[in-house]
Amino acid sequence: MRVTTIKGREIDMKQDTFDALKMRLRGPVFLPGDIGYEESRTLWNAMINRKPAAVARCLGTADVIACVQFAHERDILLCIKGGGHNIAGLASADGALMLDMALMRGVWVDPQRKVAHAQAGCLLGDVDRETQLHGLAAVLGFVSLTGIAGLTLGGGFGYLTKRWGWTADNLVGMDVVTAETQLVRASSDENADLFWGLRGGGGNFGVVTGIDYMLYPVGPEVVGGLVAWPASEGPKVLNLYRTLAEQAPPELTLVALMRLAPPAPWLPKDVHGKPIVAMLACYSGSVEEGEKAVAPIKSFGKPIGDVLVRRPYTQMQSLLDATQPKGRRNYQKSEYLPRIEPALCEKVMEHAARIRSPHSSVVLFQIEGALNQLKEEHSPVGNRDARYVLNIVGSWEQAGEDAVNVEWARNAWKDMKSFSTGGTYINFLTEDESPERIEAALGKGVKRLAEVKAKWDPYNVFRTNRNIKPA
Ligand SMILES: Cc1cc2nc3c(=O)[nH]c(=O)nc-3n(C[C@H](O)[C@H](O)[C@H](O)COP(=O)(O)OP(=O)(O)OC[C@H]3O[C@@H](n4cnc5c(N)ncnc54)[C@H](O)[C@@H]3O)c2cc1C
Secondary structure (H helix, E strand, O other): OEEEOOOOOEEEOOHHHHHHHHHHOOOOEEOOOOOOHHHHHOOOOOOOOOOOOEEEEOOOHHHHHHHHHHHHHHOOOEEEEOOOOOOOOOOOOOOOEEEEOOOOOOEEEEOOOOEEEEEOOOEHHHHHHHHHOOOEEOOOOOOOOOEHHHHHHHOOOOOOHHHHOOHHHOEEEEEEEOOOOOEEEEEOOOOHHHHHHHOOOHHHOOEEEEEEEEOEEOOOEEEEEEEEEEHHHHHHHHHHHHHHHHHOOOOEEEEEEEEEOOOOOOOOHHHOOOEEEEEEEEEOOOHHHHHHHHHHHHOOOOOOEEOOEEEEHHHHHOOOHHHOOOOOEEEEEEEEEOOOOHHHHHHHHHHHOOOOOOOOEEEEEEOOOHHHHOOHHHOOOOOOOOOEEEEEEEEEOOHHHHHHHHHHHHHHHHHHHHHOOOOOOHHHOOOOOOHHHHHHHHHHHHHHHHHHHHHHOOOOOOOOOOOOOOO
């Protein structure tokens, strides 16, 4: 079988080489053709179609160490899969040994210390479900099927970001298996340089096996959901979004989006497939205050649908899941914005009107607040001047439609990138991004990241990521 070496050379290896790995692991090892192989190797973004030589579904830290050791002994490239949601497909590589963390999904909550320990294969929903038993929540993202590891290692933002900052700003520590196959702790007290690098530097420094999140009182109910209007109301609704977001308290996160109406039961059948503008809101404080805070949205104009109500926080966290299934083709362009300008709103409407697929959208997320209060060098996630995220999301089903959808997203981005802070979110970058864009995402931390890399992974064993070359 064809196997890729750590430095990227393709070599032939006997298939039974992996028998030795099977003997060392508690979890299963899948080779091409085995049941389980396809499920592991396929990613959220169907544009990426890579075939690892073997997949090891690790059942614990000892399995992870055995895999890193095995790959080192046989000079096999490693790749690591968390939730498999990275749009650039960084979790997979042709000919590599894939460490699929999908069996490591335990979560332990310490309600007194307000800390959750989550195994690195968890999806966001796993953490929310356990922490909400105690009325607590970690700062995570908007779609519950996303992996915690990739999201956290790249920064992470969601409905709680305005109050507490990036996901990576809200960590107690991480457990990491290094290139030397040591299990180490990274926190502000232990291996602080590694801890710094992990909070934005991705999977460059080792295999993360566990993450300890700071928790905050949230829920069990919040006020959240969506209100939608016909796209003809776009100018007024985006103006409302701009003014409300400017005054919104930290508890209220507002997202504006334009797309074709999905066939959702809360939208009348006659608007399905027609252009709409919608506002997604979540008030994470008391429900009484929340209802007052969202009243101007609910009473605005003549909505065609309104599901902005009291609901369990866990439901809020999975509200968008159905719109983001695994297996579609996806391409997006994203920028951080310092503010929402009226001229930008015009562009959003112009490009939303040219959308080529029923699953595509143009989205504005508000993230400003706590993250802006920390210094740029606090962690490599940086971008402390970011107040909104613009995401131009192309999503479609057939390979024959790739060109028109990619072109739509790229054209919209070219026309709107002048509104950017100059920074962009590393976790939203596609496969074809230039090194300059990756530097723009990592900001001023690049040099220090290379030093941390040189200390913890001098031979660049962990390279199937936004790779940082050792200094
Ligand atoms: C539908 C959807 C919704 C999203 N929503 C949000 C959002 O609300 N907020 C947000 O901030 N981002 C969001 N994202 C972006 C998301 O943060 C990234 O896609 C992220 O990479 C997903 O993490 P993952 O574990 O699923 O990724 P994977 O594709 O599994 O991995 C991504 C990278 O992390 C590395 N990695 C994974 N696990 C480990 C580990 N244990 N140790 C070391 N390295 C590891 C991989 O090797 C790879 O390089 C969303 C993405 C999608 C597709």
